[in-house]
Amino acid sequence: MIDFLLNGQRRQCAVSPDTSVLELLRDTLGQTGTKEGCASGDCGACTVAIGETGPEGQVNYHSTNACITPAHQLQGRQLVTVEGLAQGDALHPAQAAMVACHGSQCGFCTPGIVMSLFTLHEAQRGERQIPSPLTPQRLEAALGGNLCRCTGYRPIRDAALTMSEHPERRPQWLDAAAPQPTASSSDAPFAQPETLAELVELRRRHPEARLVAGATDLWLEVTQRLTRFERLIDVTRVAELNAIEATTLGDGRHGWWIGASVTYSRLEPLLEERFEPFAHLLHRLGSAQIRNRGTLGGNIANASPIGDTPPVLLTLGSRLWLAGPDGERELPLDDFFLGYKQTALREGEVIRAIFLPHPDPQRHLAVWKLSKRREDDISAVLGAFSWRLEDGVMRDVRLAFGGMAATPKRARATEAALECQAPTRAAFETARLALGDDFQPMSDVRGSAQYRQLSATNLLERLRLTIMQGETDSPREVMLHAYAH
Numbered sequence: 001m002i003d004f005l006l007n008g009q010r011r012q013c014a015v016s017p018d019t020s021v022l023e024l025l026r027d028t029l030g031q032t033g034t035k036e037g038c039a040s041g042d043c044g045a046c047t048v049a050i051g052e053t054g055p056e057g058q059v060n061y062h063s064t065n066a067c068i069t070p071a072h073q074l075q076g077r078q079l080v081t082v083e084g085l086a087q088g089d090a091l092h093p094a095q096a097a098m099v100a101c102h103g104s105q106c107g108f109c110t111p112g113i114v115m116s117l118f119t120l121h122e123a124q125r126g127e128r129q130i131p132s133p134l135t136p137q138r139l140e141a142a143l144g145g146n147l148c149r150c151t152g153y154r155p156i157r158d159a160a161l162t163m164s165e166h167p168e169r170r171p172q173w174l175d176a177a178a179p180q181p182t183a184s185s186s187d188a189p190f191a192q193p194e195t196l197a198e199l200v201e202l203r204r205r206h207p208e209a210r211l212v213a214g215a216t217d218l219w220l221e222v223t224q225r226l227t228r229f230e231r232l233i234d235v236t237r238v239a240e241l242n243a244i245e246a247t248t249l250g251d252g253r254h255g256w257w258i259g260a261s262v263t264y265s266r267l268e269p270l271l272e273e274r275f276e277p278f279a280h281l282l283h284r285l286g287s288a289q290i291r292n293r294g295t296l297g298g299n300i301a302n303a304s305p306i307g308d309t310p311p312v313l314l315t316l317g318s319r320l321w322l323a324g325p326d327g328e329r330e331l332p333l334d335d336f337f338l339g340y341k342q343t344a345l346r347e348g349e350v351i352r353a354i355f356l357p358h359p360d361p362q363r364h365l366a367v368w369k370l371s372k373r374r375e376d377d378i379s380a381v382l383g384a385f386s387w388r389l390e391d392g393v394m395r396d397v398r399l400a401f402g403g404m405a406a407t408p409k410r411a412r413a414t415e416a417a418l419e420c421q422a423p424t425r426a427a428f429e430t431a432r433l434a435l436g437d438d439f440q441p442m443s444d445v446r447g448s449a450q451y452r453q454l455s456a457t458n459l460l461e462r463l464r465l466t467i468m469q470g471e472t473d474s475p476r477e478v479m480l481h482a483y484a485h
């Protein structure tokens with residue numbers, strides 16, 4: 001039984017572990033304003049907002065794709081759908097602006113667009129003391145997960161830019177904290193442990209259960225492969241997995257342990273402030289809806305060859321903090337990926353946290369993501385490169401690629417070819433040949449083997465040009481570029 005608020009009304013519903021928020025809304029509660037387009041988190045037609053009560057009692061709303069959000073994760077939360085925004089005939093500013101700007105044509109994508117505008121409006125409202133301007137980047141970030149194929153985006157963009165000029169009609173219940181649900185039994189088919197000890201014990205008792213965090217990978221097994229989950233263990237409420245802690249490793253490196261359940265949206269402010277270049281990559285990862293739910297731990301545990309963060313973390317020398325029935329251990333990320341979707345996690349183990357080192361002013365970092373679309377698209381190839389320049393030669397060269405092998409992988413032969421070399425054409429020609437030894441990529445829907453090999457070679461050439469330019473510009477600055485083509 002889940003207990004939550006739907007548009008301010010308390011609801012208690014019995015749902016199975018693999019029911020999505022979209023199914024709950026449309027099939028059980030008859031709320032059909034939220035639409036199903038792709039059922040895979042890509043189109044945004046199903047966008048709804050989930051409110052969580054913050055430490056000072058304020059309710060913070062984030063957008064999510066209802067099609068891939070487990071209904072159980074609504075427990076003790078406020079769910080807002082398009083049906084809840086208007087009060088009688090008085091439209092919410094997001095709706096009024098869409099009408100005034102003619103932002104809707106087919107109407108199918110409109111509820112999702114309105115809900116993304118609603119969460120943008122709520123975020124801006126929360127910033128009334130120090131409002132952030134609605135820059136094109138912020139607008140793109142808010143709407144990048146909503147597809148519209150008929151009106152074009154200009155009227156929708158106009159609506160976003162003008163919604164604050166419409167009368168502020170905001171349902172009062174938006175500020176109501178959801179009911180505190182009674183703790184679910186640890187044997188519930190959708191268990192929601194709150195401590196690491198409870199999580200590890202549940203894993204021990206139910207080895208067959210799958211873990212779920214943001215569900216932005218896992219739920220595609222439900223909607224695309226029609227997998228049924230009898231039992232799931234939700235890691236999103238485990239306190240230890242939600243912490244971000246400053247740390248110093250045994251080898252003297254300073255950095256942070258980022259809890260595995262920390263979402264990209266929560267990570268963004270820290271990266272923007274302290275590791276601003278890494279934030280650029282997150283801006284290109286999925287959509288706002290995906291970044292609001294997806295976690296760093298999920299990206300790594302999923303062990304996809306095209307996950308965005310592993311190649312970057314491999315070049316940064318990241319480590320994992322694992323916890324299981326036999327205690328806790330640390331593992332270099334280098335040793336984690338064993339084969340396609342295979343990892344070094346032992347039975348019952350979970351990722352507790354990921355080590356992110358402080359940016360080192362002596363090291364350079366460049367990351368280039370190649371995908372078909374700029375917004376909300378998975379990489380075809382991602383190259384992450386890190387090196388120091390000492391007396392004109394490259395040292396500690398670490399190069400990693402996504403999309404080039406069965407796992408995210410370091411290019412060891414290419415690294416060796418460049419180590420202690422000046423960044424000359426000749427050194428990079430040797431490196432280019434070595435790249436052929438490092439990788440024999442596959443062809444798939446995102447790119448042919450030939451495209452991938454050529455792209456990786458071109459990224460290597462781009463690296464050479466970047467180093468040559470960096471030598472004349474600002475050689476000591478950490479650089480990170482996340483481009484999509």
Ligand SMILES: Cc1cc2nc3c(=O)[nH]c(=O)nc-3n(C[C@H](O)[C@H](O)[C@H](O)COP(=O)(O)OP(=O)(O)OC[C@H]3O[C@@H](n4cnc5c(N)ncnc54)[C@H](O)[C@@H]3O)c2cc1C
Nearest residue numbers: 041213214215216217218286294295298299301307308351
């Ligand atoms: C539309 C869309 C766009 C996307 N775009 C991108 C993109 O641009 N770049 C990219 O890299 N990815 C992308 N993804 C994939 C996905 O969003 C990321 O991989 C995300 O980080 C997964 O995190 P999650 O919390 O949702 O994981 P989940 O889906 O909840 O879990 C993924 C896997 O990790 C396991 N797991 C989760 N937490 C732990 C833990 N603590 N310990 C051990 N195992 C654990 C789960 O059991 C599951 O097997 C996209 C997905 C969608 C649907």
Ligand code: FES
Nearest residue numbers: 037038039044067
């Ligand atoms: S239906 Fe397309 S994102 Fe959910």
Ligand code: FES
Nearest residue numbers: 105106148149150
């Ligand atoms: S109005 Fe529906 S696709 Fe654009």
